[in-house]
Amino acid sequence: MKKYTTISFKLAVVFYLLFMLSSCQDEIEPEVEIGQEGITHTDEIAELIAGVATKDGSPDNIIDRSSCSTVKFPISGILEDEEIIFNSLDDVLSIGVQVLEIDWIYPIQVVLFDHSEVTVLNEDMLDEIQDACEEGGSDTDNECIDFIYPFTISVFNEVTEKVDTQILSSDKEVYEIFSSEGLITNITYPISLIDSDGNTYNVTNNEELVSVLNQAPECDEEDIIDFEEQFENEINDLLLSNTWSATAYMEGNTDKTSLFSGYTLHFNEDNTLLASGTEDFSGNWEVELLDTSRSLSIEFDTDNESFLLLNENWNLNSYEETQISLSRENEEGDTKYLQLSTN
Numbered sequence: 001m002k003k004y005t006t007i008s009f010k011l012a013v014v015f016y017l018l019f020m021l022s023s024c025q026d027e028i029e030p031e032v033e034i035g036q037e038g039i040t041h042t043d044e045i046a047e048l049i050a051g052v053a054t055k056d057g058s059p060d061n062i063i064d065r066s067s068c069s070t071v072k073f074p075i076s077g078i079l080e081d082e083e084i085i086f087n088s089l090d091d092v093l094s095i096g097v098q099v100l101e102i103d104w105i106y107p108i109q110v111v112l113f114d115h116s117e118v119t120v121l122n123e124d125m126l127d128e129i130q131d132a133c134e135e136g137g138s139d140t141d142n143e144c145i146d147f148i149y150p151f152t153i154s155v156f157n158e159v160t161e162k163v164d165t166q167i168l169s170s171d172k173e174v175y176e177i178f179s180s181e182g183l184i185t186n187i188t189y190p191i192s193l194i195d196s197d198g199n200t201y202n203v204t205n206n207e208e209l210v211s212v213l214n215q216a217p218e219c220d221e222e223d224i225i226d227f228e229e230q231f232e233n234e235i236n237d238l239l240l241s242n243t244w245s246a247t248a249y250m251e252g253n254t255d256k257t258s259l260f261s262g263y264t265l266h267f268n269e270d271n272t273l274l275a276s277g278t279e280d281f282s283g284n285w286e287v288e289l290l291d292t293s294r295s296l297s298i299e300f301d302t303d304n305e306s307f308l309l310l311n312e313n314w315n316l317n318s319y320e321e322t323q324i325s326l327s328r329e330n331e332e333g334d335t336k337y338l339q340l341s342t343n
Contacts, residue, residue, distance in 0.1 A: 037206045038156070038184040045206055046178045046185075048213040052193075053174035054141035055113050057133075058223050060089050062099055064110065064126060067141075067223040068133035072109040072117070077102035096318045097231050097294050113141065114179070115172040144219040145195045145212070147174065152188040195219075232289045235296070235319060239267040239285070244324075248339035249309070259306040264343060273298065281307050287316075296326060314338060 039046050058067040063075070074087045079095070079102050086092050092099055108120045110129070120126050150169045157164070159182050168174050177185060193201045193212060196219040203209045244267070246260035263277035267285055275281040283300035294316040300307040314326035326338040 038186055039178065039206065040184055041179055041181055045210050045213075048142075048210060049178045050175055051142040052145060052147060052213065053171040053178070055111055055115050055171065055175075056141055056143050056221075057111075057113065058143070058221060060092075061223070063089075063092060063104070064108075064129070066126075066130045066133045067221075068113040069110040069129050072111060075108055076105040078105065079103075097289070097316055098318075100231070100289070100294070115175055141221075142213070142216065143196070143221045145193055145216040147171075148192040148194055148200070151191040153177065154186045154188065156184040158182045158184065229289075231294070232287050235287050235289075235316070235324075238319060238321070238324070239287070239296075240269060242322075242342040244340045245343055246310070246338060247341040248337065250337040251309075252334045252336075256309065259309070265340070273300070275300065275307060279304070283307075283311075289316075296324070309336075310338070312336070312338075 039049075055070060056067070057064070057070045060071050061067060063071050073089070074085055076083055076085050078084075079098060083105070084102075106120060106122050108126075109117060110120055111117050112129070113133075120129070150167050152165065152167050155164050155166060155177065156162070166173075166177070168177070177183065187206070187209070189204045190202050191209075193203065195201070195216055197217055199217075201212045203212055244265040245263065246257065246265070249255070249257045249260060263275050266274040266276065268274070271284055271286055273283040273285045275283070281300050281302045281304060283298065283302070285299075286297045288295050288297065295313050296316055297313045298310050300311055302308065312328045314328050317325040317327055319325070322342045324340040326340070328336045328338075330336065
């Protein structure tokens with residue numbers, strides 16, 4: 001009997017000690033070493049870092065008219081009653097000014113400024129994204145400088161009270177970390193950045209990083225959304241910067257290019273137009289890029305039958321540095337084509 005009593009007593013002591021140890025552990029707060037340069041999401045440096053890592057939505061503004069969103073390809077649209085699938089932004093840009101006439105087919109998947117994704121079901125949803133976006137370069141993203149990846153950080157989570165070491169390799173990862181509440185982050189220096197001019201910066205502490213981000217050179221963030229005005233300016237500048245010739249003129253199946261052989265066209269800033277050759281003919285010109293038309297209007301004040309053929313409100317099909325393609329359908333349904341080329 002005595003033997004069993006001794007064993008029971010010993011077990012009781014063990015259980016008591018375990019209980020006391022557990023109670024003490026509950027009362028002791030874990031000691032977590034946090035560096036003096038710990039960054040929280042409300043600090044100035046965190047806001048500057050998040051600005052660099054914000055998703056830049058400006059390259060595809062011609063599609064969604066918003067610098068705060070980026071379209072995910074492929075997407076589809078209707079142009080001249082034909083459905084076209086676009087697999088990249090280059091596919092969209094390749095059709096030139098006609099992109100403004102595309103009716104996009106919904107739903108469209110887009111990535112927002114914070115790298116989250118949303119399905120846009122209709123034009124009203126896209127309008128809401130556009131309305132919420134600050135345009136004209138005043139949006140919070142900094143497109144003039146970028147981090148050079150990868151770099152390492154240590155993160156203390158105030159909820160789980162755990163420290164984690166992470167290697168960051170993308171803007172998305174950086175944005176999520178430095179925009180999140182309840183995290184204290186230490187950057188493992190040195191890290192490097194590169195600006196829009198190609199200059200690199202090696203940074204060794206938080207103070208240097210704030211200085212570099214605040215003093216980054218300004219650049220054109222291309223946040224434009226008024227593409228009608230942009231195209232109009234581009235074509236005006238193109239016409240004014242060169243002397244042109246009519247290198248192709250087709251009326252139906254009839255080639256009448258030879259009627260303009262030896263003549264050059266001079267487009268002037270006051271919207272006057274001069275054709276120089278065997279004779280000189282003067283007139284006027286105007287570019288219009290509206291929601292329903294993209295046109296170059298030409299009107300010569302002459303009785304010359306050849307140059308009267310040019311007096312049209314020409315549809316602008318395409319343009320590049322050395323060539324402009326125009327067309328016009330007459331009342332009989334025949335199409336006239338005019339090609340202007342630089343000399």
